[in-house]
Amino acid sequence: MKNDTADQHSSYPGVPAEIREAARMAPDHWFGMVDPTWQGHGTPPAWAVMGEWRSGVEGEIEEWRDNAEYRPSPAALGWPDPTDSIDEALQLAATGYGPVENLIRLLATAHVRILLTPDELPLSTQTVDNFPVVPVFTSDAYVRTLNGLRSRTLPMADVMAQIVERHGIYVNPVGPVGMVVEAEPLNAAIAAAQADAPS
Incomplete structure (x- = not known):
């Protein structure tokens, strides 16, 4: 039966x-x-x-x-569809289904939205474990959550040139998952992308 x-x-x-x-x-x-x-x-x-x-x-x-070793994917966790290719790479990296290097490579050539201080500099904050970061937003869907806060869209290279030393980047903190990317590998990826760009 x-x-x-x-x-x-x-x-x-x-x-x-x-x-x-x-x-x-x-x-x-x-x-x-x-x-x-x-x-x-x-x-x-x-x-x-x-x-x-x-x-x-x-x-x-x-x-x-x-399976006790199973890592749920973004879809299995019920996360919404990614808003863009960076958000997709972030979700995959956060769940172990994609390498963090893909996220860093995409960020290196991206234009991102940042919050601004009164002096027109990138606004910085800290994570819960006191790591200094600059929040960045990769899509209009996340920018809309800023609700009128002062912000600007810049190439990632320009953002990195303005942030204080030892700060990382906090990618899409208002999404289903955010991720902190440290400055050193991101700056290296930016330099590599600029070296490969046509003159």
Whole structure:
């Protein structure tokens, strides 16, 4: 008799049709369910596997077990769609589905919105662990949250040229996830982008 307990349990993902078909062809086996955000080749890393389904001796799905090593992707966490390519790279880096280097490379050539001090300089603040940062915003969706605060759009290179030494950049602090990028790797990426630019 078919067992639909797994389908009805609120903490289980729905059983995909391809898993049901595989179960019928391979009774009494475990089948890993990979987070769809992972787009690598070959065997997926353990952190990209949400969990495993087990087929019973009659080829029906009977059990689910979570993977303790699983890292939920932005989609699995229910985050809204990224507003732009930088926001996408940020979400992927924050969840471990993409390298931080992609975010830094995109930031290096980006135009970003910054808040201004009364002296027209980039406004700085601190993170909860007292690291000095300059908040930057990469899309109109996030700029609208500033609600009339004084701000300006600048190339990232110009922002970095104006900020106080030892300050980092806090990217999209009003988004579903923000990220602090330290000055040294960002300045190196800016220098590399400028060296590669046509004269």
